[in-house]
Amino acid sequence: MIRRALFISSALVAGALLGACSDNASKPASNAGAGAAQQAAPVGVVALKKASFPVTTILPGRAESFQTADIRPQVSGIIREIAFREGGEIKKGDLLYQIEDAPYIAAVEQAKAAISKAEASVPSAESNLERYQRLVGSGATQIEYETARTTLLQAKAEVESAKAALSAAQIDLDHTKIVAPFDGVIDQTAYNVGNVVSANQSTALTTIRQLDPIYISLTESSTNLLRLRDAMEAGDIKGAENVAFHLILEDGKEYNQQGKLDMSKQVVSETTGTFIIRVLFPNPDRVVLPGMYVRATVELGAETGYALPQLATSRDANGRLTAQFVSADGKVETRAFENSSPSNNSWLVTEGIKDGDQLIVSGLQSITSGMPVKPVPMKISDNGVVVPAEQPAAGDAQKPAAK
Template structure:
């Protein structure tokens, strides 16, 4: 066999050897360890934070009055514009008053007649007093005194009738009892109104200030009282700061104050009611509107867990994932947590400087190796890594 034939026989063996070497290298690369997964973390720092509650509520007029006539008669005028503001004392309706004016004139005449009889009765008393036992009997003197008393009583009766006639005449002008906004008028000019009728002529509502009725669970009430009793909660809940979010999601620019709260829990819903008062100069909030109120009850010291970083397990326990000193993932459970804005506030189970995972933890199991990247969580709930925050905007 010549050298050329020998070379041709050995060439396939060399190529096969190279192929096996390549496969061996690929298998070794596939078994290499994966690099630690990067996760965004927030360094825990204990500090005082506000304790807040977000409560559903509904707007209620500060004052409401259903306007009804106090005397009968035909509606002569409807003075107000429906849906407009009126001031206390403004004229709303005018009832035909000719019969009431006549009654007032008659009462004035009756009073004048009664007053005219008093001087004559007084003179008779003086005269009979001088003539007693010398031309007049004691009985005549006593009768004169009785007549005087009756004349004075007639005057007082006439005065009362006159006052009643004046009141009835004044009732023909129906006026607003307080600053308010008018509703639709239920009657028109020419309609007949009766005293204290069932149907209201219109309804008045005072909208500035305005009440917001809020509902809180009895469970939260017990937790709040426990926090106050333990001295964890600083501040006076009766002076709680309240802010509103309207139905369209916008923030109301006025701060409210606690007005009252019920001292009983509803037997059907297990809730109790809180009433807040807000200034409403532009009548932006109307009765019946649904709102959400954020109530700041006080301050408590603890660690903030952003809601995006915390979940609840099947037993309802709050849990969050942390990075250990060995850069491994661990899950911690928290029995007691308070709401503080968009965060949970806890005071146990965390130490100063612990690393809370705020992003990237959803697909990482406990014990997995990770690479922590310091970040912050904005008010909008978005995570911003520290390095990205330092970069200048383009």
């Protein structure tokens, strides 16, 4: 019994000692956490100011030829000559293929002979008609006169028929020379010298594409179309009649030509909910080729508001635009915006901000809402890089860490 009591007492003493050690160990940690909470983390900020900014959107698209022509023969025969360089540039009227023309030259000569033969019978028929006309009533019947007149008409008709045959033969002869219908770039040939081709065959000899200018077919959502129309009717967007298009190539570089709206399909796709906008771009150096995937920045007008750089924003679970600001008491404040419009590398917001508000643009990974921070003035360079406000953009640029 005594041994059992001693064992219980020893266990109680050990438990008390362990509890005291635990309390002593937790006190320094708590004090350290309190000290860390009082330290303000430095963050880069930019002061916002209300101004007029372009309303833009970026649309995906694909390049298409301005004109495309599949070249097919209009007469049958053997290819005698191929006069172009595959993949080269050609001009309108340049000779592409020469089909053997000897049979067609013979047909032209035969048609000319038929005209001469038909014309030779006309004078005789005219003389015969005049003779019967004089003898009507004094030795020639009316029937004989009508027959002579019919014979003359038939002779003249045969002349016209022969002339039409000559025109047809000449057209066939001209078609033995296949020429370019417009300026462009020509593909490789599907037939070689010595191959036999047929009139209006289904297989094309080659294809010509006109690349200057060039079409860009852009895809836009019907939702954005409705939103744009609402903004225009409300007067929020001005100058939308002069829509400007700027092209971004596959390598990320901006194309040095500006496009103009050509047409848009008025039917929204039932499967994708999108509609097509076709834009015409000058392409003098053949930089853009058919089939290329590109992006186009579209300036839809201008709107007054505050520009939030995309690098300083994110989206919440409901899809709303969010950004971090420095509150009046120096703490992180998270704001959400129901409506926003793209404007180059920024989001354009019209509500929930006032002049002078400090938007946090760097150090976003190390802060949370309600945390005290120390604002450091920064600015955004033209290429979207965060730099110190007192140094030029070419100085020690520092891109913000990805959020």
